[in-house]
Structure formats: C-alpha cells, structure tokens
Amino acid sequence: MTYGERRIAVLAIIVSTLACLFFAFARTDGGADTASAAIENTGSVTDALPTPTAVSVDVAATPTTPGAATGDVEGTEDSAFGACTIGQQSVRPGATGDSVVCIQNALIAAGLYAGAATGQFDDSTAAAVRRLQTSKDMFVDGFVGRETALSLGIWPDESSSVIHTPAPPAGAVDPLGYKMSTVSSSGADAPAVPENSGSGRRIVYSRLGQRVWAVDRTGAVVRSWLVAGSKYSNEEPGVHKVYSKSERSTAWNGKAWLSLMVRYQKTDIGAIGFHGIPIHVADNTPYMTEAELGQRLSGGCQRQANTDAKFMWDFATIGTTVVVL
Numbered sequence: 001m002t003y004g005e006r007r008i009a010v011l012a013i014i015v016s017t018l019a020c021l022f023f024a025f026a027r028t029d030g031g032a033d034t035a036s037a038a039i040e041n042t043g044s045v046t047d048a049l050p051t052p053t054a055v056s057v058d059v060a061a062t063p064t065t066p067g068a069a070t071g072d073v074e075g076t077e078d079s080a081f082g083a084c085t086i087g088q089q090s091v092r093p094g095a096t097g098d099s100v101v102c103i104q105n106a107l108i109a110a111g112l113y114a115g116a117a118t119g120q121f122d123d124s125t126a127a128a129v130r131r132l133q134t135s136k137d138m139f140v141d142g143f144v145g146r147e148t149a150l151s152l153g154i155w156p157d158e159s160s161s162v163i164h165t166p167a168p169p170a171g172a173v174d175p176l177g178y179k180m181s182t183v184s185s186s187g188a189d190a191p192a193v194p195e196n197s198g199s200g201r202r203i204v205y206s207r208l209g210q211r212v213w214a215v216d217r218t219g220a221v222v223r224s225w226l227v228a229g230s231k232y233s234n235e236e237p238g239v240h241k242v243y244s245k246s247e248r249s250t251a252w253n254g255k256a257w258l259s260l261m262v263r264y265q266k267t268d269i270g271a272i273g274f275h276g277i278p279i280h281v282a283d284n285t286p287y288m289t290e291a292e293l294g295q296r297l298s299g300g301c302q303r304q305a306n307t308d309a310k311f312m313w314d315f316a317t318i319g320t321t322v323v324v325l
Contacts, residue, residue, distance in 0.1 A: 085156040095121040106152040181305035183226040190224035202321040226294040228303040240264040240322040264322040276309035
C-alpha cells in the first residue's frame with residue numbers, strides 16, 4: 001500500500017468513528033428512541049424529586065399545529081379585555097346568541113369579518129376565525145376557545161374565579177401526613193368541592209378555578225391546591241380514570257422534564273395529566289414558581305407544586321376517578 005493509500009484509509013477510519021459517535025449522542029439526546037420508553041414506578045416517594053432522564057412523552061408544551069411557530073415551552077398571552085366577553089369556554093360553528101355577537105363584533109373590529117353581527121356562527125364567521133388563527137400561529141379549527149378569545153380581547157377575566165388560600169404554617173402536613181405547599185389547604189381550610197363533581201374517592205379539577213381537590217371515600221376533602229393548567233382548554237371535561245404513571249417523563253417536544261406524571265387523558269400528541277413544576281432540559285431551571293400557580297400556563301397538563309405532586313402521586317393510584325369541570 002502506498003503512502004497516499006494509507007492516508008486515505010486512516011482518514012476513512014476517523015470519519016467512520018466520528019459518525020458513530022455523532023449518532024450515538026443524537027440517539028440519547030431526547031430522540032425518538034429514548035422518548036418512547038416509559039418508566040413506571042408505584043413505590044414510595046422521597047422528598048427529593050427524581051433526577052431527569054429521557055422517558056415517556058406527555059403534553060406540557062405548546063401543541064404543534066399546521067403553520068405554528070415551535071418556540072419554547074409555554075408562554076403568556078396578551079389578556080386585554082374588550083367591550084364584551086364570551087360566556088362559554090368554547091364557541092363553535094352552529095352556535096347562536098350573545099357570545100357569537102361578541103365574536104363577530106371583535107372580528108369586525110380586527111378587520112377579519114365583513115358581515116353583520118347576526119349572532120349566528122355561520123361559515124363566514126368560522127372562516128374569519130380561521131384567518132385569525134392562521135395569522136397568529138394558533139391551532140386552526142374555526143372554534144373560539146380561550147386562546148382565540150384572548151387574542152380578540154373577549155375572554156372573561158378569570159382571576160375572580162381563582163381562590164387563593166393563606167399559606168399553611170411552615171412544616172404543616174395534611175391529614176394523611178403529607179407536607180403542604182404554599183398553595184395548598186386541607187379540611188375546613190379548603191374551598192368547598194364544586195357541586196355536580198361526583199361522589200366517593202376522586203380527584204376533582206376545576207379548569208375555571210385552576211384548583212384540584214383530593215376527596216376521600218366519605219366525601220371529605222383531604223387536600224386542595226392550585227395548579228397551572230392548559231391555556232388551550234384541551235383538558236376534556238367529564239369523568240376520566242388514571243391509566244398510567246411515570247416517575248420521570250418528558251414533554252412531547254423534548255424541552256421539559258416532568259416529574260411524577262399521573263396521566264388521565266390521551267391526545268394525538270401525547271398524554272395530559274398532573275405533574276410537578278417542569279424543568280428546562282437545556283439548563284435544568286424550573287419553568288415557573290409556586291407563586292405563579294393558579295394561572296393557565298401549560299399546553300395541556302396540570303402543573304403542581306412539587307410537594308402537591310408527591311401527594312398526588314401516592315393518592316391517585318391507577319384507576320382513580322378524575323373529574324374535570
């Protein structure tokens with residue numbers, strides 16, 4: 001073998017080795033291979049949250065939509081309020097009434113709708129809504145939910161529906177002995193469970209109040225706390241069951257670690273459930289503080305203070321009823 005041939009052979013070996021190293025690291029950095037492997041753990045929970053590892057995929061980030069920007073996980077929206085507000089969490093084509101008039105007037109003011117405010121959610125109104133959603137990089141469905149209504153300035157002020165209870169004394173625990181968070185309460189100190197929220201042992205989640213209740217078999221409130229739920233109102237109202245749990249998981253886009261994930265709803269891009277405050281994969285910093293709980297900040301899941309997440313992990317065994325209001 002000539003000197004030139006030897007040089008070419010050595011270079012080929014180096015290139016091959018670097019390529020293998022590249023693909024090895026790529027496969028362990030939140031890729032599809034690692035994201036699909038779920039870690040199930042039904043054991044006891046310690047004070048320290050688990051060290052993040054890439055595991056099962058859940059909804060805790062802004063959903064990908066046709067034409068949507070794929071920026072960082074969860075942001076905040078402008079919440080200026082217009083002259084009217086809608087009276088429903090979702091207004092769809094075929095609807096009639098004051099909420100539709102409000103939507104049409106807002107679309108007219110935005111220069112997106114040339115018709116009259118008839119109060120009939122017809123095809124032309126839906127087309128105007130889709131134009132708005134497309135221009136704002138939203139999920140394009142022609143429905144007016146929270147995100148679309150916020151962009152039109154017609155979503156009602158939610159703050160009056162969110163009840164903030166006094167922070168418990170340092171070191172306080174609930175009746176089951178679990179440490180309390182700054183946004184939790186129990187027994188008589190907890191807000192009343194909403195009416196028409198079922199009976200027996202269950203978890204009750206109010207989207208409007210951004211609050212969760214853990215109720216025992218006798219109907220007594222063991223614990224109640226604020227969460228940060230979905231800004232898209234994609235948590236399906238009704239009765240669900242806890243079907244899966246993972247001590248560690250990742251958001252659907254791989255940008256957030258989610259601790260103590262308790263799932264109760266499936267969607268096209270992942271699961272919706274309760275988990276601890278998410279952590280940025282990039283730098284291991286939290287997405288928010290406990291003081292920000294009580295606001296809609298996620299893309300689907302309900303974020304909890306880490307102490308509340310530990311309680312939920314043990315209380316919500318597989319099969320536990322979850323009532324979403």
